[in-house]
Amino acid sequence: MSHKRAFMPEDRSELSGVPEQPIVPEHTPLLATRSMSEIDANVTGSNEVEKNAERRIWLELWEFRSQLETAAKDTSFKFVFGEGFSFDAISGKITVDPTWYIEHNYTRNQIEFALLHEGMHLQQLGEDPQGYLNQFDDARRRATRRQPNGVEEVDKGVHTVFLRFNNCISDINVNSRVARQVPSYGKDGNRREAVESLYRDKLFKETDYRGKPLTYQFMNALLREVMLPDEPVQVAEKVRELLDKPFECVGQTLTLAQLIEQYFEYPLLGRKSQGWQGTERERWFVMERTLMPRFMELLEDDEKSGALQKYQPKPGDGGIGEGELAPNEKEEASKFAVEEQRNRNRSAEERASDAARSQFQDALASAGFSPEQVKQLNDIRVEVASFLPELTQLWHRLIQKSDIIVTGDRSRRHKYGVTVSVDDAIRQLPTIFTNPSRAEIMEQYEELLKRSDRPKDLIVHLHLDQSGSMDKPKQVAVQRIAYLLATSLENFRLERQIEGVPAMVQCEIWRFGSDAKLALPAVSSSNDRLADIARMVVEVDNNMGGTEDANSLEKSRQLLTPTLKERIAERDATMLVIEITDGETETLERSREIIEALKESGVTVKAIQILEGGLQLDTVSEDKVTAQNLHDKMQSHGTFGNLWGEDGHQLYQLKALKETLFKILLQHIQHV
Numbered sequence: 100m101s102h103k104r105a106f107m108p109e110d111r112s113e114l115s116g117v118p119e120q121p122i123v124p125e126h127t128p129l130l131a132t133r134s135m136s137e138i139d140a141n142v143t144g145s146n147e148v149e150k151n152a153e154r155r156i157w158l159e160l161w162e163f164r165s166q167l168e169t170a171a172k173d174t175s176f177k178f179v180f181g182e183g184f185s186f187d188a189i190s191g192k193i194t195v196d197p198t199w200y201i202e203h204n205y206t207r208n209q210i211e212f213a214l215l216h217e218g219m220h221l222q223q224l225g226e227d228p229q230g231y232l233n234q235f236d237d238a239r240r241r242a243t244r245r246q247p248n249g250v251e252e253v254d255k256g257v258h259t260v261f262l263r264f265n266n267c268i269s270d271i272n273v274n275s276r277v278a279r280q281v282p283s284y285g286k287d288g289n290r291r292e293a294v295e296s297l298y299r300d301k302l303f304k305e306t307d308y309r310g311k312p313l314t315y316q317f318m319n320a321l322l323r324e325v326m327l328p329d330e331p332v333q334v335a336e337k338v339r340e341l342l343d344k345p346f347e348c349v350g351q352t353l354t355l356a357q358l359i360e361q362y363f364e365y366p367l368l369g370r371k372s373q374g375w376q377g378t379e380r381e382r383w384f385v386m387e388r389t390l391m392p393r394f395m396e397l398l399e400d401d402e403k404s405g406a407l408q409k410y411q412p413k414p415g416d417g418g419i420g421e422g423e424l425a426p427n428e429k430e431e432a433s434k435f436a437v438e439e440q441r442n443r444n445r446s447a448e449e450r451a452s453d454a455a456r457s458q459f460q461d462a463l464a465s466a467g468f469s470p471e472q473v474k475q476l477n478d479i480r481v482e483v484a485s486f487l488p489e490l491t492q493l494w495h496r497l498i499q500k501s502d503i504i505v506t507g508d509r510s511r512r513h514k515y516g517v518t519v520s521v522d523d524a525i526r527q528l529p530t531i532f533t534n535p536s537r538a539e540i541m542e543q544y545e546e547l548l549k550r551s552d553r554p555k556d557l558i559v560h561l562h563l564d565q566s567g568s569m570d571k572p573k574q575v576a577v578q579r580i581a582y583l584l585a586t587s588l589e590n591f592r593l594e595r596q597i598e599g600v601p602a603m604v605q606c607e608i609w610r611f612g613s614d615a616k617l618a619l620p621a622v623s624s625s626n627d628r629l630a631d632i633a634r635m636v637v638e639v640d641n642n643m644g645g646t647e648d649a650n651s652l653e654k655s656r657q658l659l660t661p662t663l664k665e666r667i668a669e670r671d672a673t674m675l676v677i678e679i680t681d682g683e684t685e686t687l688e689r690s691r692e693i694i695e696a697l698k699e700s701g702v703t704v705k706a707i708q709i710l711e712g713g714l715q716l717d718t719v720s721e722d723k724v725t726a727q728n729l730h731d732k733m734q735s736h737g738t739f740g741n742l743w744g745e746d747g748h749q750l751y752q753l754k755a756l757k758e759t760l761f762k763i764l765l766q767h768i769q770h771v
Contacts, residue, residue, distance in 0.1 A: 230379030256407035275364035611651035612643020649686035
């Protein structure tokens with residue numbers, strides 16, 4: 100393409116008085132020699148006046164590129180000037196064509212604003228890559244329609260309108276980011292007129308949108324009136340009604356302008372300190388409850404009338420024009436950013452893993468553990484490491500102040516929301532463990548939240564079968580679950596201590612065979628709880644004789660003083676008792692009597708049964724239990740209720756053990 104006329108000084112009022120000599124000296128500190136040579140390669144003027152004019156513009160553009168890369172500093176993108184606007188998914192290189200703006204008679208301030216606008220899109224992306232990518236997945240999902248032949252296909256017209264609507268909302272946030280970085284482009288800035296002129300004279304020349312589909316009227320009016328609030332446009336009566344109707348959001352009644360300012364523009368530092376970070380996912384959460392239902396209402400009308408199929412989108416619709424990356428380019432860029440973030444996080448995790456391993460091994464060695472024991476314990480630590488954060492969070496959910504909804508409608512099966520649906524979480528545990536991004540376990544509300552107190556103190560007793568029937572594979576399973584439980588509870592106790600929360604967190608572990616022995620006291624006599632937990636793990640064996648679990652369970656009943664019973668009844672404390680066994684108890688009647696006494700006092704009592712081969716869970720699920728198989732299972736095991744797992748099938752992976760633990764805890768949470 101030829102840019103020659105665009106660089107003529109007489110066409111650029113800002114270049115009046117351009118000196119005839121090159122202006123390199125005053126700009127040299129900002130540029131590398133290579134950049135200067137690249138600039139000269141673009142100079143096409145026929146005389147020195149034209150060439151100097153071109154150099155000045157290119158120097159300014161190079162400064163803009165520097166601002167672009169500064170704006171997108173948290174991403175892995177590189178900006179280059181070239182022909183057109185494109186993204187290279189291999190290198191992460193974004194091509195920006197500044198001469199396009201010049202050819203379309205953008206002023207210097209408008210070029211700077213437009214380039215900063217693109218840079219801020221990349222800043223959005225860098226802050227929350229997955230959240231940014233989700234909008235493209237959501238647009239495709241919402242546009243998928245089942246055809247008469249049963250095949251599902253993406254409706255191109257519907258897909259396009261969703262992409263443009265999402266871009267419209269994103270642009271509002273991006274423009275506020277530009278104003279935050281360069282205040283002169285803000286609402287009261289001395290360069291605001293350049294921005295308003297850009298939206299009035301170039302992007303949204305029309306002021307009567309009544310000939311467009313209702314969805315396009317809605318999004319165009321929304322964006323134009325946010326940028327030009329004193330210049331209302333003409334839209335269909337229904338569209339105007341939906342734009343002007345107040346919004347209910349998190350217990351507030353807001354006008355459109357208030358909604359935009361509070362939840363869609365880039366948040367002020369004060370808002371961030373209150374917990375609102377303004378990420379893509381946070382904005383999406385609000386949009387789903389405010390703007391999206393109204394947009395969907397208009398979309399339904401457009402689909403019924405066939406308006407979307409007849410309409411060819413114009414440049415500027417939804418804020419999308421020629422002088423920027425196309426939606427498909429932005430989607431590719433977001434995929435690139437998500438992968439780059441994963442790579443960075445992976446490297447960080449590897450570094451953290453090395454440091455944690457070294458610290459762990461040094462601590463155990465100094466506590467007197469042999470090299471063989473240190474290796475055994477480190478292997479266990481690595482195996483359960485990915486489960487620890489989730490389990491620790493479940494302990495937090497058991498005893499902490501939590502938000503509950505006291506008014507308003509509730510809907511379930513969402514990816515994002517304000518609280519977890521326990522029922523959905525239990526049903527979708529396999530998805531949570533294998534592909535958490537697809538889990539839909541959140542509940543969403545529109546009204547006010549109220550604080551609710553859970554019990555302050557947590558007591559967990561773990562009883563480990565160490566009888567002669569517990570062979571080596573079973574011992575390995577016991578070691579891992581004991582380490583996982585004890586370590587997660589210790590992490591939880593330390594976190595609450597750091598937070599300054601007055602609460603008691605006690606984990607007591609007993610080993611049983613023909614007798615019962617304390618493996619881990621509730622309170623360590625030493626200052627090294629890690630060493631005590633490690634010692635408990637390496638001492639797991641099968642040399643304690645028969646399977647008389649009543650001796651061990653009695654230790655839990657003895658803890659139930661009248662005071663503790665009263666505190667459990669008043670929800671000041673909660674107690675959970677878990678037994679790990681192969682199920683062959685020799686004290687059936689006594690065990691049953693102890694378990695019933697514990698349950699009557701409000702204690703949750705559960706058992707995990709380990710069969711031949713170790714990490715296998717043989718149980719009966721609640722929804723498919725029959726009287727006969729429940730009787731068969733319980734006859735040799737006492738009265739724990741039911742054993743946990745899945746339909747009596749043998750599960751061979753450690754994550755199955757984790758899943759069982761989580762089911763127990765999630766059910767316990769429902770009752771405290």
